[in-house]
Amino acid sequence: MVQEFPQAHIYGIDTDAPAPHIQFSARCHFSQNDILQGLPYADHTFHYVHQRLLVGGIPTYYWPATLQELVRVTQSGGWIELLETGNVYHNAGPTTKQLQAWWDEGMTTRGFDLSIMPTIDVLLTRHGVINVHMEKIQVPLGTWAGRPGELLGLDLFEVFKSLKAVYTEKLGIQPELFDHMVALLPKEWESHRTTYEMYSVFGQKP
Numbered sequence: 001m002v003q004e005f006p007q008a009h010i011y012g013i014d015t016d017a018p019a020p021h022i023q024f025s026a027r028c029h030f031s032q033n034d035i036l037q038g039l040p041y042a043d044h045t046f047h048y049v050h051q052r053l054l055v056g057g058i059p060t061y062y063w064p065a066t067l068q069e070l071v072r073v074t075q076s077g078g079w080i081e082l083l084e085t086g087n088v089y090h091n092a093g094p095t096t097k098q099l100q101a102w103w104d105e106g107m108t109t110r111g112f113d114l115s116i117m118p119t120i121d122v123l124l125t126r127h128g129v130i131n132v133h134m135e136k137i138q139v140p141l142g143t144w145a146g147r148p149g150e151l152l153g154l155d156l157f158e159v160f161k162s163l164k165a166v167y168t169e170k171l172g173i174q175p176e177l178f179d180h181m182v183a184l185l186p187k188e189w190e191s192h193r194t195t196y197e198m199y200s201v202f203g204q205k206p
């Protein structure tokens, strides 16, 4: 963003500190904050507000307040854009379906209902955002879709592996069974030509 917009100041938050090797430009301002506690910025501060891949960090109950915060810090006429994911796969094989079903069963009762994500555009509209446009992107998983599919498949494979503690400690799945099923995913995505749905949505503050 800093390179593409030489006059812009970029402000970002995450609950985690950035990796130590990252060198920030003087026009990049990072702070460690929890979006669930509200954003550390005044009303009407930004021309453009972007949120990406927070679906795992925002319980369903907090989505309205989170969107309200994004709207609050945006200037009138400014734009808000989100890129998020949910729990929709196309051409899913049995292993993908089972891992997703366990997640849905266990996490919905813990406050993470991913089925709201395909309607994130409706939620934005409810917060007064206008000119809302949403694109559902079918992200291909696996080498059957060339280099992008290969990279995106690898990425999601790593995401599944990183969720082991959630599956085993919170959802009660045996670690050996989890490892076995996750190991099956890459081949299954290849043979079924699986895609994963993502949501690119933007709109304007009136």
Ligand SMILES: C[S@@+](CC[C@H](N)C(=O)[O-])C[C@H]1O[C@@H](n2cnc3c(N)ncnc32)[C@H](O)[C@@H]1O
Residues within 6 Å of the ligand: 013, 014, 015, 016, 033, 034, 035, 036, 051, 052, 053, 054, 056, 057, 058
């Ligand atoms: C999948 S990563 C996405 C990182 C970055 N937004 C991107 O798109 O490259 C999810 C990030 O959300 C952060 N996160 C989770 N819950 C959060 C919260 N309540 N407030 C702020 N950041 C949060 C995590 O620390 C993690 O870095």
